[in-house]
Amino acid sequence: MEQQEGARRIVRDCIGIKPDDQVLLITDTGRPPAVEQALYEACIEAGAIPKRLSFDGVLKDGQPPEAISIAMKQANVVICITTSTLGYSAAAKTCTQQGGRVIVMTEATEELLTNKALEADFVNLQGRVQAVMKAFDQAKKVRVTTQKGTDLSFHIDGRTSHCCKGTCLDPGTMAAVPDMEVYIAPIENTMAGTLIADVMGTGMGLLTQPIHLEIQDGKAYRITGGTQADHLRKKVENIPGGTVVAEFAIGLNPCATPTGSIVIDEGIYGTGHFALGSNTGFGGNNVCPQHLDLVYEKPTIYLDESLFMKDGVLTEL
Template sequence: MEFLEINPELYKACEIALKQCLGVKEGESVLIIADEPERKIGYSLWMKAKELNTEAVYIEIIPRKMHGEEPPKPVAEAMKVADVVIAPTSKSITHTLAKKEACERGARVATLPGITEEIFIRTMNADYEEILALTNKIADILDNGSTVQITTSLGTDLEFSIEGRKAMRSTGVYRNPGECGNLPGAEAYIAPVEGTANGTVVIDGSMAGIGVLKNPIKLIVQDGFVEKIEGGDEAKKLEEILSRYGKEARNIAEFGIGTNPKARISGNILEDEKVFGTVHIALGSNYDFGGKVKAPIHLDGIIKKPTVLIDGKYLFRDGNLVI
């Protein structure tokens, strides 16, 4: 295990993740799920969990082919009986039934898809109490909202309904049974009502499965689905990815708002979707957070400097919060 030498900064970030964010207590069962690209972070979390006198378990899975693909069945079963699950994996298990069922059984679950040491160290040093307050404030507005309109100077003009839907609060602080979300934390997100999204989305930050965009990707949305994708090579790549998964992969699945001031657009969607002053639209599955669509894919696209109106009232104007 000489290749898994502990980096002191990484080890400190693991301590913040386990103690401050997940509130890990002595004697609790802590399940760490990693894959080969995330082995060093996974092993460091296991070492720290062991040091905290927990029942620390490390499982390494074969990397999934796509974000949103289920983990192996034995791993899904193990997740259901753990007190705490923390999953640094190269492909996201955030929007899986395994995670949903583990949370329903009372596990506290933090997923860290595609995390790098640099991002982990940087974003774990944010003020998580401040992020908690901001995320809850924005989520409360979404909870009480009915209609959303997003516009940008590059041509985004999308409207959809969120009536009757409840926002998820990925605060980075998951200390109570059943609480779950990403680490780094910091987004409020909601499933738009299926079939209600219409208009144009211009993704200009980054796109899951592609990275930081050189050229914007334009999505033409009709009755809740992406009907057309326009742009350069990156738009073609997105079309190629979606074409493997059928119509439900084109569902407007999520509207999310980043709330972490330490995050920056790096090409890693885990960090990118948390950047304060951005919003994101995701395509594909939303079943695990209040929607009705089950798809084997969930891809987020980041929109910079958005203007957002909830029921006609400004929430953001050109990326600046106005509440």
């Protein structure tokens, strides 16, 4: 697939842009200009004339510069092609509350536009997404293991699952595109065990060496595993709420392949991910200015002692 065709698929099939949409394209200096340009041209082809804004990528307490926040609140379709997520910003929340759509394409690279993730049958996969959400919502306790040594137990009772459907078509919604996943906020102080991330991590790209996290009372108290682990540890150790495990999720896009870009990799079917940091945007209680995902492959998952996924394959869905 050529890059421009990938951009058309995102604009047409994943976002559904119409000529009367007030589209805002946001990017930063850490992203390849070709991604924003391709999406801009695809919007023009769809009949919309996007407003374009760029900044240096620096967020203050998770918030973009004021000019960008104001513009986000005025648009009804906001496409965020940024290095750090704008999905948890106050402006994104305001936009969706007003009926707008916020599309998060964090760490998007040129490879995203040609990745097979865009070939997924998003419509026919919605049944699987809904079934996984129902299973998460009904469960109270989770155990996750992998053959590489992950072994974590935690509670999710009383929490509500959320999803990225690979699309963002409904007013008042936010989604990562073309990410497909179901995610939930664990009860913050209940998680204990070991996580070994071996695919990729936010801000780190593909992992060259697994990252080992030892977790107790819902917090990562030891992070080891090489230079990327050192990078992660420095990112979280002095940030309020930074070591709290904020998210449990599984990917559901059967066409996605690893790229080092979180908007693709966290949605790969056969992987799961946990995140450190903020989860107040999806039902958690941990306030933090950042949200850092860690993707690992082939989870075996038990929901209330019942086998739900075996080595990355759903057992019944």
